[in-house]
């Protein structure tokens with residue numbers, strides 16, 4: 001097997017930006033053939049190697065060159081200098097709608113797309129039902145793709161890309177277009193693809209996702225690699241540069257310190273998957289590095305967008321903890337989780353009663369997944385009975 005699945009070697013890409021501000025006919029005639037242009041370097045000496053089985057994340061601000069780099073890997077664009085070597089079959093999910101013929105039906109596009117990726121009609125026949133089922137487009141598969149919503153485009157594109165079983169899967173952002181349930185389904189499938197040893201290159205603005213799925217992350221800025229390495233480090237740097245709040249950050253003077261936060265199921269076992277309607281215990285282990293009087297312990301559960309689903313604390317519940325010394329834990333018993341499927345993050349905090357002093361605050365620190373046995377729509381499960389009068 002080749003050492004690298006993808007080798008990007010000192011790739012630079014220049015675009016010519018033409019000046020269209022010719023003023024008069026005379027000038028037009030005079031400057032005919034001499035239309036001025038400016039060189040714009042969308043990529044400058046980018047080198048990245050991806051080993052088979054690795055998942056590379058590429059992050060960076062708008063216009064930093066991420067899509068241009070992916071296009072060089074998929075050979076939609078050719079570098080101005082440098083080279084890209086790939087080993088293995090590639091399926092790419094690039095910008096919205098790229099690769100679909102709007103005047104063909106979904107069905108026809110599946111065959112067309114897969115044939116471009118090197119699949120015979122027979123092979124597509126075998127996979128067709130699974131592609132359509134994954135895309136959840138059974139009802140629409142014989143409609144013209146022109147009438148698809150952007151989410152439907154992406155569903156179909158992703159379903160094709162993963163079902164043709166490429167050695168290298170390239171995904172540009174697009175997942176963000178799908179709804180939450182579809183995104184989650186895609187991420188689960190990406191995990192399966194990773195487990196089967198395939199190589200993935202993944203561009204996203206949801207940098208927290210790269211921490212979950214990438215083995216290596218590269219950050220681009222104005223066409224150059226400004227940071228690369230372990231996802232955590234690169235994402236931290238990204239947050240510094242972009243001045244966005246970081247998931248998993250902590251603060252506080254630590255006079256009272258959170259030693260750990262455990263999520264426990266009914267049987268008091270640490271768990272990362274909970275089902276709708278199940279209880280959860282959030283156990284916050286603490287240590288008083290000096291005696292602290294009247295602290296307040298709290299937690300919140302946020303979804304991946306940062307919306308707080310629920311939160312409370314010992315003050316709101318009327319508890320007075322007195323003076324804490326030594327070590328112990330505070331346990332929040334949630335009798336029934338109402339959230340439907342999705343990824344959530346638990347924050348835990350210890351602060352003074354007036355919230356002026358933060359002892360220790362772990363922001364969106366412990367992730368967990370909600371699973372649901374019901375197919376109901378929305379964020380929360382609301383027990384509903386239906387009566388029909390006629």
Ligand SMILES: Nc1ncnc2c1ncn2[C@@H]1O[C@H](COP(=O)(O)OP(=O)(O)OP(=O)(O)O)[C@@H](O)[C@H]1O
Pocket residue numbers: 015016040042060061062063064065066067068069
């Ligand atoms: N065909 C082109 N001609 C001229 N300039 C281009 C072309 N394609 C991209 N660019 C420029 O190259 C730069 C990098 O674009 P690119 O699409 O790679 O950014 P990106 O990192 O994918 O951004 P985003 O986060 O918005 O998707 C941008 O300034 C863009 O305007």
Ligand SMILES: [Mg+2]
Pocket residue numbers: 066067068172173
């Ligand atoms: Mg882009």
